[in-house]
Amino acid sequence: MDFKHHLRGETKFTGLLVILFFFALWEFLSRQGIIYTAYFPPVTTIVEAFVRETFLGDRELVTHVGFTLYRAFAGYLFGILIGTSLGTVTGIWRSLYQTLEPTIEILRPMPSVAIIPIAILFMGMGSRLNIFIIAWAATWPIFVNTLDGVRGVDLTLVNTARTFQLPRRAIIRKVMIPSALPYIISGYRISLGTALVVVVVTEMVVSGSGLGFYIMNTSQSFRIPEMFAGMLMIAIVGYLLNTLFVRLDNHFMAWHKRLTKKEAV
Amino acid sequence: METTRGQTKSRGLRGWKGAIFLLCLIGLWEMVARLHLVSALYFPPMSKNMGVFYRLTVDGTLPLQVLLSFGRMFGGYFLAIALMVPLGLAMGLFRFCFNTFEPLVESFRPLCPPAIIPVVMLFLGIGDSMKMFVVFYACSFPILLNTIDGVRNVDVVLVNTARTFGLSRLAIIRKVVLPAASPQIMSGLRISLPISLIVVIVSEMIGSTNGIGHFILLNQRTFNVPETYAGVIMVAMVGYLLNRLFLGFDRRFMHWHRGWSAEQAG
Structure with a gap:
């Protein structure tokens, strides 16, 4: 443990240097015209574009971030609802799983983006489309993880609960779900990343708003610094959401981490 | 019983x-x-979609599009394997390498793959190399991170034993570190295979003149709806088969690991 902490501190320092060097090199090469300035504007120009689009004037980037976040979250929530409930139900009732299995096994490996064109036919180009595709993509990892988690519940736990005469519903609520929770959460984490990718994709392919649209639009009208600013924003959103998730996970799943640590000792 | x-x-x-x-x-x-x-x-009725699917498969339209997509996809996928597994090994083995590259990796990781398509299009146009690069970028992270993790989690006892027997550094890497890390490296490869399919379809939808992704979107835009469904059916089949293929591959080449760990457990 100590060793790892030590390593992390060291990484932060040299790492910062490497990143600074990378961006300084970019700035220099671009200013000198050694790399094509029109395509690779200096970092300072990009940052300036980012600040301008975020904080000044009509704050275009902020509007688009709003659209992107709204769609991503709405789709993600649907994915959580559908994936968790479907996974729990099929995990508990084996015969339901057997009935649904072939259908699920056909739909699950299908790349979510391939259904965009068909979804356009049904839903047009509005936010509903983005939300549907995101929900579709986010559902599967959560479903698979929930199913695994529920099925992997220690039978001793279930039998103990049965011995204590807990009704079926209480067993599900008090034994199965808590014990499957770590799996379920890891499904949520995978799906969060998926949701972010898919929101950008759907916006690039169909939408007239959102960060995906913004970077496509700016690149097609050769506003290259703005395009990079949009990418920077996507990266920041991705980073912040991931960090937020880890924080929430540490907070709410602390009981689980304590438990497993104790068991390991 | x-x-x-x-x-x-x-x-x-x-x-x-x-x-x-x-x-x-x-x-x-x-x-x-x-x-x-x-x-x-x-x-349209499913029978009609299937009929169109059959016609387009027999006359070679759909297989051709899939082959074009496969070329780009596997190009990027294998490029990612060829570069990222060695880099991951180096980063897992040498602290210096890790310290140098990790921050760069971490600062690019939150940038999701489709977001780089516009930039890559500026540099590489809308040809095959653009799609290969985007696939390469998308696959790089799972492969790299899993390789690093796999190498770092190699049991120190194994390495020390090899050292005691006087194996050279290269031999230790080849005979101990690589086999011990290979289950996790394989899991990186498995994760990135469906990602590569998604990304190649996306980049074909955004900038291409052929390929299965372009085929589906074009037919939707021209309201050839049964053809669109036929394309989606094809993609679903490809996704399913890829998954199966990899599982079979994994079972065949990694069964020593499964047998071994089962023995340990039992």
């Missing part, structure tokens, strides 16, 4: 029940479309 018998019994039933459910769904689809409950413009 009883449980095993129950399982074999239900296994016979399982495929049966599932197949019936699937057939019912398709039948429902057919009925809804034939009765025009949903506009036939969006929702």
Whole structure:
């Protein structure tokens, strides 16, 4: 443990240097015209574009971030609802799983983006489309993880609960779900990343708003610094959401981490 | 004993029940479309979609598009393997390498793959190299991070034992570190395979003149709806087969690991 902490501190320092060097090199090469300035504007120009689009004037980037976040979250929530409930139900009732299995096994490996064109036919180009595709993509990892988690519940736990005469519903609520929770959460984490990718994709392919649209639009009208600013924003959103998730996970799943640590000792 | 018998019994039933459910769904689809409950413009009967799918498969249109996509996809995928597995090994083995590259990796990781498409299009146009690069970028992270993790988690006892027997550094890497890390490296490869399929379809939808992604979107835009469905059916089949193929591959080449760990556990 100590060793790892030590390593992390060291990484932060040299790492910062490497990143600074990378961006300084970019700035220099671009200013000198050694790399094509029109395509690779200096970092300072990009940052300036980012600040301008975020904080000044009509704050275009902020509007688009709003659209992107709204769609991503709405789709993600649907994915959580559908994936968790479907996974729990099929995990508990084996015969339901057997009935649904072939259908699920056909739909699950299908790349979510391939259904965009068909979804356009049904839903047009509005936010509903983005939300549907995101929900579709986010559902599967959560479903698979929930199913695994529920099925992997220690039978001793279930039998103990049965011995204590807990009704079926209480067993599900008090034994199965808590014990499957770590799996379920890891499904949520995978799906969060998926949701972010898919929101950008759907916006690039169909939408007239959102960060995906913004970077496509700016690149097609050769506003290259703005395009990079949009990418920077996507990266920041991705980073912040991931960090937020880890924080929430540490907070709410602390009981689980304590438990497993104790068991390991 | 009883449980095993129950399982074999239900296994016979399982495929049966599932197949019936699937057939019912398709039948429902057919009925809804034939009765025009949903506009036939969006929702052609499944029999028609399958007919178009059959025609386009036999005349070579769909297989050709899939082959084009496969070329780009595997190009990027194998490029990512060829570069990222060695880099991951180096980063896992040498602290210096890790310290140098980790921050760069971490600062690019939150940038999701499709977001780099516009930039890559500026540099590489809309040709094959653009798609290969985007696939390469998308696959790099899972492969790299899994390799680093795998190498770092190699049991120190194994390495020290090899050292005691006087193996050279290279031999230790080849005979101890690589095999011990390979399950996790394989899991990186497995994760990135479906990602590569998604990314190649996306980049074909955004900037391309052929490939399965372009085929689907073009047919939707020109309202050739059964053709769109045929393309989606093709993609679903490809996704399913890729998954199966990799599982088979994994079972064949990694079964020593499974056998070994089962022995440990048992």
